[in-house]
Amino acid sequence: MDGKAIVVTGAGRGLGEAFAVHLAQAGAAVVVNDIDGDQADRVARRIRRGGGAVSASAHSVADPEQAAAIVEQCVAEFGAIDGLVNNAGLNYEALPWEDTPARAREVVEVNVLGVIYTGLAAISRMRAAGGGAIVNISSGASLGQRTLGAYAASKGAVSSLTCSWALDLEECGIRVNAVCPKAYTRMVRSSERASRHTSPDRLPELVAPLVHFLLDERSAGITGQVVRCTGSELHIVGQPYFKAPILHRPVWDVDSLTTAFAEVLGGHLEPYGLEKRLPPRLRKWLAPVLTA
Numbered sequence: 001m002d003g004k005a006i007v008v009t010g011a012g013r014g015l016g017e018a019f020a021v022h023l024a025q026a027g028a029a030v031v032v033n034d035i036d037g038d039q040a041d042r043v044a045r046r047i048r049r050g051g052g053a054v055s056a057s058a059h060s061v062a063d064p065e066q067a068a069a070i071v072e073q074c075v076a077e078f079g080a081i082d083g084l085v086n087n088a089g090l091n092y093e094a095l096p097w098e099d100t101p102a103r104a105r106e107v108v109e110v111n112v113l114g115v116i117y118t119g120l121a122a123i124s125r126m127r128a129a130g131g132g133a134i135v136n137i138s139s140g141a142s143l144g145q146r147t148l149g150a151y152a153a154s155k156g157a158v159s160s161l162t163c164s165w166a167l168d169l170e171e172c173g174i175r176v177n178a179v180c181p182k183a184y185t186r187m188v189r190s191s192e193r194a195s196r197h198t199s200p201d202r203l204p205e206l207v208a209p210l211v212h213f214l215l216d217e218r219s220a221g222i223t224g225q226v227v228r229c230t231g232s233e234l235h236i237v238g239q240p241y242f243k244a245p246i247l248h249r250p251v252w253d254v255d256s257l258t259t260a261f262a263e264v265l266g267g268h269l270e271p272y273g274l275e276k277r278l279p280p281r282l283r284k285w286l287a288p289v290l291t292a
């Protein structure tokens with residue numbers, strides 16, 4: 001990462017801190033952004049003590065002007081932006097009938113619009129410079145998870161955005177991938193359920209090499225991918241696809257739809273949600289925490 005300038009959002013603690021520290025140790029100059037400015041300063045001091053080049057930012061990714069300012073700070077301090085890690089995120093748990101528009105909006109503003117605002121500013125600089133790499137932090141919850149509707153939707157949006165941007169930006173030399181992490185952080189500790197199925201030894205540092213790899217030339221040619229890493233497990237997250245058989249009729253009315261589902265499509269329905277997609281052995285083991 002020598003000579004690279006990289007922005008990590010939400011880097012004042014947790015996964016973002018681990019990514020920023022790892023990238024700085026690998027030689028990158030890093031902008032440590034976090035809306036919690038004290039935490040961003042603390043991480044910047046930690047990196048500086050280790051001999052790294054760093055600049056702290058307390059801007060919010062959820063505001064388009066502040067998001068652009070994070071990217072401009074990187075260019076002003078380090079001359080370019082070669083990499084962006086869209087990591088800042090929020091979550092909360094609520095059953096749909098207990099959820100509120102205000103909480104849902106806040107999650108979408110940070111997790112979706114924050115990624116878009118910071119990404120658009122970075123893309124404009126990277127495109128002018130002839131290339132770059134973006135890693136968006138998504139979540140396994142994007143497959144659907146109980147009590148996480150707004151959060152799951154926000155992370156599904158991040159995965160869709162990753163694929164769309166990867167298509168648009170391939171010819172500009174900009175690669176865009178997403179990571180679904182799992183690590184014991186404040187976000188996990190704040191949820192009784194999540195902390196029950198995330199062991200404290202799942203350190204955020206264990207996910208940092210994957211982010212490094214995806215920003216590095218060693219992953220050249222890899223774009224549009226969603227990769228999950230729990231520390232020990234590493235795998236690609238499959239993409240939704242148009243599933244065969246594809247039935248054809250000039251027009252579908254309710255009668256023909258009923259017949260199609262009764263005779264053909266009913267046998268091809270998908271398991272929905274993370275818990276129903278798990279292999280049976282894991283599903284049985286995880287049932288008490290998934291349904292809690």
Ligand SMILES: NC(=O)c1ccc[n+]([C@@H]2O[C@H](COP(=O)([O-])OP(=O)(O)OC[C@H]3O[C@@H](n4cnc5c(N)ncnc54)[C@H](O)[C@@H]3O)[C@@H](O)[C@H]2O)c1
Pocket residue numbers: 009010011012013014015016033034035036039059060061062087088089090091110114137138139140180181182183184185186187188198
């Ligand atoms: N921890 C996990 O197991 C896990 C699993 C899947 C996805 N994720 C994702 O990983 C990312 C990091 O999560 P974490 O577990 O380290 O959480 P965390 O709560 O420890 O850290 C998130 C950081 O983002 C910052 N932030 C929030 N809003 C911001 C804003 N508007 N602008 C700038 N910074 C802002 C917070 O101040 C905080 O420091 C998130 O996107 C989260 O959704 C985490």
